[in-house]
Amino acid sequence: QRGGGGGGLQLGALNSSGDVPAFDGASDGADPAVLKAKVRASVTRILALFDRFLTEEVFPQAVIEVNEADGSILVQDGRGGRCILLGRYYEYVSNSIKSTLGLGGVEALTWAGDIDLDFEGIDGNRLLLREKLLADCSAQTAYLLGPDLALKSSQGAPVEVELPWPKDGTVLISHPMQLQTA
Numbered sequence: 478q479r480g481g482g483g484g485g486l487q488l489g490a491l492n493s494s495g496d497v498p499a500f501d502g503a504s505d506g507a508d509p510a511v512l513k514a515k516v517r518a519s520v521t522r523i524l525a526l527f528d529r530f531l532t533e534e535v536f537p538q539a540v541i542e543v544n545e546a547d548g549s550i551l552v553q554d555g556r557g558g559r560c561i562l563l564g565r566y567y568e569y570v571s572n573s574i575k576s577t578l579g580l581g582g583v584e585a586l587t588w589a590g591d592i593d594l595d596f597e598g599i600d601g602n603r604l605l606l607r608e609k610l611l612a613d614c615s616a617q618t619a620y621l622l623g624p625d626l627a628l629k630s631s632q633g634a635p636v637e638v639e640l641p642w643p644k645d646g647t648v649l650i651s652h653p654m655q656l657q658t659a
Contacts, residue, residue: 571639637652
C-alpha cells in the first residue's frame with residue numbers, strides 16, 4: 478500500500494550556518510580554526526548549490542512517495558516512474574568537491590561513466606546524471622526518514638557527504654541529505 482505521495486523533492490542542510498564569514502580563498506595567516514570555519518562555510522554553500530542542482534536541474538519533477546506500512550519513502554523522477562538513487566548523487570557530490578578543491582580521497586565511481594567531476598563540467602553532467610541516477614523502484618531504492626528529516630538508506634546508512642580537512646584528516650563537514658517539509 479502506497480500513499481502520502483505528491484510532494485516534490487526539496488532538500489536542505491542540517492548544519493548550515495550563516496554566522497561564519499565567507500572564505501575568499503586567501504589564507505590570512507590567522508588562527509587555523511578561523512580558516513577551517515571559513516572553508517566549512519564556503520563548502521556548506523557549495524553543498525546547497527549541489528542540492529538545488531539536483532532538485533531544480535536534474536530532477537525538477539521528482540515526487541516523494543511514502544509507504545504508509547513501513548514509513549519508507551521512494552523518490553521518483555516524476556517522468557517515467559523510476560526511482561532516484563540519492564546515495565549515488567551524494568557520492569558524485571563528495572567526489573566532485575574533493576577533486577575540485579584538492580581535498581584528496583577521491584573514489585572511483587564505477588557507475589558514473591563519463592561524468593566530469595570538475596565544477597566547470599556540471600552543466601554537461603545534467604543528462605548523464607539523470608540517466609545514471611535512475612533505477613527501477615524496489616526495496617533497494619527506498620529510503621528511511623529520521624526524526625530530523627535526514628535520509629538513510631534502506632539498510633540504515635546515512636545519505637550524506639562527509640569531507641575531510643586536508644591538514645589533519647578530521648571531518649571538515651558532514652552534510653546529511655535532509656528533506657524539507659515546506
